[in-house]
Each structure stands twice: as C-alpha cells, then as structure tokens.
Amino acid sequence: MTTTIYVPIDSAATSIGANAVALAIADEATKRNVEIKLVRNGSRGLLWLEPLVEVETVTGRFGYGPVTAADVAALFDEDFLTGADNGFSVGIVDEIPWLADQQRVTFARVGVIDPLDINDYEAHGGLTGLRTAIALDPSKVVEEVLASGLRGRGGAGFPAGIKWRTVLEADSDQKYVCCNADEGDSGTFADRMLMEGDPFTLIEGMAIAGIAGGATKGLIYIRSEYPDAIATMKAALLIARGCGLLGDDVLGSGKAFDITVRVGAGSYVCGEETAMLESLEGKRGMVRAKPPVPALHGLFGQPTIVNNVLTLATVPMILAQGAAAYQALGAERSRGTQVFQLAGNIARGGIVERAFGVSLKELVENYGGGTRSGRPVRSVQVGGPLGAYFSASGLEVAMDYEALIAAGGMLGHGGIVVFDDSVDMAQQARFAMEFCAKESCGKCTPCRVGSVRGVEVIDKVISDIDRTANLDLLNDLCDLMTDGSLCAMGGLTPMPVLSALRQFPEDFQK
Amino acid sequence: MTLVVTPWSPAAGEDLLDLLPADERLILPALQAVQQGFGYVPKEAVALIAVALNVSVADVHGVLTYYHELRTTAPAPITLAICVAEACQATGSRELVAHVGANLAPVGGRSDDGQVDVVEVFCLGNCALGPAALINERLVGRLTTKALESALADARAAL
Numbered sequence: 271m272t273t274t275i276y277v278p279i280d281s282a283a284t285s286i287g288a289n290a291v292a293l294a295i296a297d298e299a300t301k302r303n304v305e306i307k308l309v310r311n312g313s314r315g316l317l318w319l320e321p322l323v324e325v326e327t328v329t330g331r332f333g334y335g336p337v338t339a340a341d342v343a344a345l346f347d348e349d350f351l352t353g354a355d356n357g358f359s360v361g362i363v364d365e366i367p368w369l370a371d372q373q374r375v376t377f378a379r380v381g382v383i384d385p386l387d388i389n390d391y392e393a394h395g396g397l398t399g400l401r402t403a404i405a406l407d408p409s410k411v412v413e414e415v416l417a418s419g420l421r422g423r424g425g426a427g428f429p430a431g432i433k434w435r436t437v438l439e440a441d442s443d444q445k446y447v448c449c450n451a452d453e454g455d456s457g458t459f460a461d462r463m464l465m466e467g468d469p470f471t472l473i474e475g476m477a478i479a480g481i482a483g484g485a486t487k488g489l490i491y492i493r494s495e496y497p498d499a500i501a502t503m504k505a506a507l508l509i510a511r512g513c514g515l516l517g518d519d520v521l522g523s524g525k526a527f528d529i530t531v532r533v534g535a536g537s538y539v540c541g542e543e544t545a546m547l548e549s550l551e552g553k554r555g556m557v558r559a560k561p562p563v564p565a566l567h568g569l570f571g572q573p574t575i576v577n578n579v580l581t582l583a584t585v586p587m588i589l590a591q592g593a594a595a596y597q598a599l600g601a602e603r604s605r606g607t608q609v610f611q612l613a614g615n616i617a618r619g620g621i622v623e624r625a626f627g628v629s630l631k632e633l634v635e636n637y638g639g640g641t642r643s644g645r646p647v648r649s650v651q652v653g654g655p656l657g658a659y660f661s662a663s664g665l666e667v668a669m670d671y672e673a674l675i676a677a678g679g680m681l682g683h684g685g686i687v688v689f690d691d692s693v694d695m696a697q698q699a700r701f702a703m704e705f706c707a708k709e710s711c712g713k714c715t716p717c718r719v720g721s722v723r724g725v726e727v728i729d730k731v732i733s734d735i736d737r738t739a740n741l742d743l744l745n746d747l748c749d750l751m752t753d754g755s756l757c758a759m760g761g762l763t764p765m766p767v768l769s770a771l772r773q774f775p776e777d778f779q780k
Numbered sequence: 781m782t783l784v785v786t787p788w789s790p791a792a793g794e795d796l797l798d799l800l801p802a803d804e805r806l807i808l809p810a811l812q813a814v815q816q817g818f819g820y821v822p823k824e825a826v827a828l829i830a831v832a833l834n835v836s837v838a839d840v841h842g843v844l845t846y847y848h849e850l851r852t853t854a855p856a857p858i859t860l861a862i863c864v865a866e867a868c869q870a871t872g873s874r875e876l877v878a879h880v881g882a883n884l885a886p887v888g889g890r891s892d893d894g895q896v897d898v899v900e901v902f903c904l905g906n907c908a909l910g911p912a913a914l915i916n917e918r919l920v921g922r923l924t925t926k927a928l929e930s931a932l933a934d935a936r937a938a939l
Contacts, residue, residue, distance in 0.1 A: 285912065535847035555846065615871050619909065
C-alpha cells in the first residue's frame with residue numbers, strides 16, 4: 271500500500287528546513303523499501319509547527335511537527351506511516367483547535383492540496399466559481415460580488431463590486447485586470463502563501479473578474495522578494511493555459527482571458543495601486559493623483575480592475591457558494607472573513623482566517639499564545655508599517671475596518687506584529703519615518719521631505735534637545751503629512767509615530 | 781543557487797533586447813532583462829535600451845535610479861539580503877545586522893573576500909519565523925548568528 275505524505279514547499283517552511291525533511295523522507299523510504307507518495311503541499315498556516323509533516327490515514331491527515339531532517343529516521347522507527355502517536359505527533363491536523371476554530375474561506379485549500387495539481391484543485395471545489403460565472407450575465411456576476419460585501423483586502427477596503435461595475439460599464443476596446451501581489455507590509459505573508467499554496471484560486475478569481483468586467487488581459491505584479499511565489503505562479507499559468515482555463519476560449523465560454531506575471535524591483539510604494547500601474551507600464555513607480563480612478567483610467571489609460579491577491583482569490587468561493595453565504599459572516603460593514611497574519615515576536619505565528627469582528631486580544635493571546643521570547647507583550651502593530659501600535663492593555667478592539675479606524679488604527683492587509691517588553695517605541699517611531707524617507711516615491715513634498723524632517727525631529731526628541739518644542743513640531747509635521755500627502759505612504763506614516771507617542775510617552779523621555 | 785551571467789558586450793545586449801516579448805518592450809522589463817542576463821545594468825545598456833524602445837536616455841536613467849534592486853555595478857557572487865522591517869526587528873534583526881556589520885560587511889557593503897554583498901530588505905514575507913534573510917534566492921528563517929553563518933557557508937560551498 272502506498273502511503274501519502276505531505277511536506278510543505280511553502281517558503282516559510284523551507285526557510286527552516288522543509289526541503290531537507292522531504293529529501294530525508296524520500297531517502298529513508300527507499301532505504302526501508304516502503305512505497306510512499308510524497309506531496310509538496312502549501313503550508314497549513316500553523317507556522318510554529320513547521321516543518322509540519324502530514325500522513326494520510328483512514329481517520330484523516332495526521333500531523334508531526336516541528337520535524338527536522340535528523341528526526342526522520344526516528345519518525346519511521348516510531349511508525350508515523352500508520353499515524354502512530356509519538357513524540358512528534360500533533361494529532362489529526364484538521365482537529366487541532368487552533369485550526370479547527372478558524373473559518374477558512376479564502377485559505378480553504380491552502381496547505382490541503384498539491385498547489386500545481388489542477389485535478390486536486392478541481393476535486394476540492396476548484397473551478398466551480400468560474401463555471402458559475404460563465405453561465406451568468408456579466409452584470410449578474412458583478413451583482414454577486416457586490417452583494418457579498420467583499421471589500422479590498424489590500425488595505426483600502428473599497429467595495430470590490432463597485433470597481434467591477436465601473437469597469438463593466440466603461441466603454442473600451444481593451445480592459446485589464448491587474449492583481450496587486452506587491453505585498454510589502456511587514457507582518458504580512460498571506461498573498462505569498464496563497465500564491466505558493468493555491469495559485470489556481472487566484473487565476474480563477476482573475477478569470478472571473480475578466481469575464482465580469484469585459485477584460486481579456488490580466489497581469490499579476492509580484493514583488494521580487496518572493497522568488498518562490500513567482501515560480502509557482504508562472505508554473506500554474508502554464509498549466510492553466512494547457513487545460514483551457516486560460517486562453518482564447520476560457521473553459522469553453524467563448525471568452526478570452528490570459529494572464530502574465532510581472533516582477534517588481536524593490537519598491538514598497540509600488541504596492542499603492544496607481545504606482546503599481548506606473549510600474550506595470552515600465553516607468554518609475556510614482557503615485558498618480560486620483561481622480562481619474564484606475565477603474566476608468568488604469569493601465570495604459572484603459573479601464574482596469576485593480577484588486578489585491580486575497581480579494582481576487584476570494585471571488586471563486588463567493589460565486590461557488592453564493593454571495594449570501596459570504597455576506598452572512600462578519601461584523602457591521604466588514605463582511606466575510608479576513609486572513610489575519612500573526613507575526614513578529616509571537617509564540618504561535620501563522621495564518622488565522624476568521625470572520626471580521628474577532629478581537630485583537632483573542633488573536634494575539636489565544637491563537638498567538640503571547641510572545642516567542644516568553645516575555646510580556648508590550649506592543650502590537652496592526653496593518654503593516656503604516657499601521658498603529660497598540661499597547662498590551664488596548665487589545666480589546668474588534669478587528670474590522672471601521673472599529674479599527676475608530677480605535678485610531680487601520681486594518682491594512684491584516685498583518686499583526688507583536689513586540690515584547692524589550693522594544694524601544696521611540697526607535698519604532700523613528701523607523702516609521704526612516705522607512706517612509708527610503709521608500710517615498712518623491713512625488714509630493716509632505717511625504718518626501720516630511721519623512722526626512724521626521725527622522726531629524728525624533729532624533730532631537732530622543733536626545734533631549736529642546737524636547738517640548740520638538741514634540742510640538744513633530745505633532746505639527748504629522749498633521750501636515752496626514753493632510754497633505756498624495757497617497758497612504760506619507761498620509762499614514764504619522765499613524766505608527768503618533769500612536770507610539772500617545773501610548774508610550776515614557777520611551778521618548780529617557 | 782548560483783546566478784548564471786553572461787559577460788557584457790553591446791552586441792550581447794542588443795541580442796537580449798531583441799528577445800523581449802512584445803508586451804514587455806517597456807523600460808523596467810528591459811532593465812530587468814539586462815540585469816538578469818549580465819548581473820547588472822552597464823552604463824552602455826542605458827543608451828541601447830533607449831534606442832531599442834524609442835524612449836529618451838533620461839527616461840531609462842530615471843527608471844534605473846528609481847528601483848532599489850537595479851544596480852549599475854557587478855554584484856558579488858552571493859547577495860545576503862537581511863530583512864530589517866518591523867516583524868524581524870521584533871525578533872532580533874537589529875542585533876543580526878550589527879553582528880554582520882562587525883564580522884562580514886555593513887549594510888550596503890561587500891565582504892573583504894569579495895564574495896558577499898550585504899543589503900537590507902523590507903520584508904521577505906517570513907514574518908512569523910523571523911529574523912529572515914534571502915541568500916541569493918534561498919529564504920532562511922529564525923536566524924541566529926550561528927544559523928546565518930552556516931547558511932552563508934552553504935552558499936559559499938555552492939559557488
């Protein structure tokens with residue numbers, strides 16, 4: 271009998287030895303003359319258990335982790351092929367409470383299937399959404415997306431259906447779908463994991479967007495820092511073309527749609543949608559003034575649907591299961607689920623997909639298990655480098671778009687970075703300005719010059735040079751950057767700075 | 781993995797630009813193709829690209845100097861890109877950068893033996909397993925100074 275064994279090929283897993291584990295398992299199986307089928311799946315998102323080896327048994331997929339290559343012989347000795355309970359076992363993976371409590375919609379297949387096996391994809395519900403969309407009038411597809419309440423997962427939270435409707439109603443010979451996979455926020459890795467673990471979902475979502483909006487060309491802009499995601503997406507596109515999922519006649523619909531991958535060159539601001547469009551046109555990644563909006567005047571001046579990876583990858587599920595099912599999840603105006611990413615100094619980091627409204631405290635404490643260092647949590651940054659810092663006593667906030675804004679923060683792309691009590695919040699505030707100075711596109715003065723001045727002023731505050739006057743100046747500068755910047759880069763950099771200043775004033779008074 | 785690069789010559793540059801697919805006859809993809817082919821973007825390539833794409837030299841220069849990753853000099857065989865963004869700061873990247881600075885090369889510098897370029901990068905998407913670095917195209921996580929040295933030794937051995 272052949273036993274199926276899963277070892278993740280996700281780059282987080284391989285960054286701590288999953289490739290060596292996979293090799294050791296193959297070698298050991300040959301040595302012991304046992305027949306195995308080794309599947310390199312995506313990661314289940316329980317990153318603290320990586321490398322997590324799973325074995326298919328009659329009762330489900332049994333997990334062992336973390337495993338190193340040196341442990342592999344012992345795993346065989348201790349009968350992991352039959353799902354034996356041993357020193358490495360974590361039980362049936364689907365039943366681990368951390369995972370069982372989640373509401374996986376966008377990430378339903380990530381870690382479960384072989385990322386590049388289209389049959390496995392289809393067996394797990396893939397292509398149902400696209401087939402549904404093909405059978406509908408494009409305006410009905412747009413209505414479904416609108417009714418689902420799906421909002422942009424890149425950070426801005428704009429209703430996806432409204433963008434799609436605008437593109438559908440625009441008159442043009444050539445329209446585009448551009449997927450923003452320039453996931454530059456520190457603390458976020460969901461786009462990467464989805465592209466590495468379930469690339470066909472993104473392709474299917476983009477094809478649905480193409481059919482709904484009347485676009486025939488799609489582009490995925492992936493940051494160069496993600497070599498594995500680039501390789502997986504390119505391989506998946508070849509397979510998709512080969513089986514008629516992309517091409518002149520998408521799944522026999524008579525409609526054409528194809529996708530190409532384009533790679534970034536190390537510029538954070540290219541994650542801003544108009545800077546991304548400039549970069550896709552081969553130019554400097556300079557932010558455009560809006561209006562006109564990209565839905566009307568996007569790539570090469572044509573109507574363009576621009577959405578984040580997670581937004582597009584959620585669409586197939588919405589079409590397959592109906593807008594109502596997705597809309598039923600969530601809180602207030604934040605409908606559906608959010609893929610939260612637990613990162614930084616955290617004991618149990620990884621992917622937690624839950625309906626909007628779960629509290630930050632639950633994510634950090636119950637799922638995250640506090641810090642990896644074992645020291646007390648002091649600060650949590652939500653929403654990437656432009657997001658606010660929360661203090662350990664301020665974690666009761668509900669994680670939805672509006673509740674976070676009301677609490678002085680923002681959801682961003684759903685990244686949560688935990689710091690222990692060794693953090694110096696004045697240094698974190700300084701870093702926010704320094705990062706903005708390095709990554710500003712330079713188009714508007716408040717961002718380009720303000721960030722440089724911000725670093726200087728914070729340095730003076732830290733060194734106790736005319737501290738009171740410089741703190742006033744810093745607040746003034748932050749107001750100016752917030753109100754006067756063209757995009758979120760300069761406009762939101764004050765958020766981490768001011769939140770640190772407000773909640774951790776003692777760090778600025780040393 | 782080792783990067784395979786061809787020595788630069790204007791003729792080789794022209795051949796490479798001829799191969800660009802129609803929808804990538806744009807400045808950034810052209811610069812990326814040159815960098816991928818030759819390891820860096822030689823000065824002469826700027827004018828070649830301008831001619832090939834029918835754009836001004838100033839436009840090509842503007843794009844070349846905008847993107848952090850595009851470089852105008854040949855890189856060392858190994859590039860160590862250390863993540864210095866928040867999630868990795870929370871797990872000790874500042875200390876790692878200090879160690880590398882003291883023992884190998886500072887950020888932006890090259891090791892004394894000419895084998896390793898040290899650069900900083902803002903996020904590699906390995907934020908739950910930090911500190912992280914990219915050594916050529918290999919992502920490494922949960923780095924300690926010891927683990928980093930062993931990963932660098934692997935990279936040197938693979939040259």
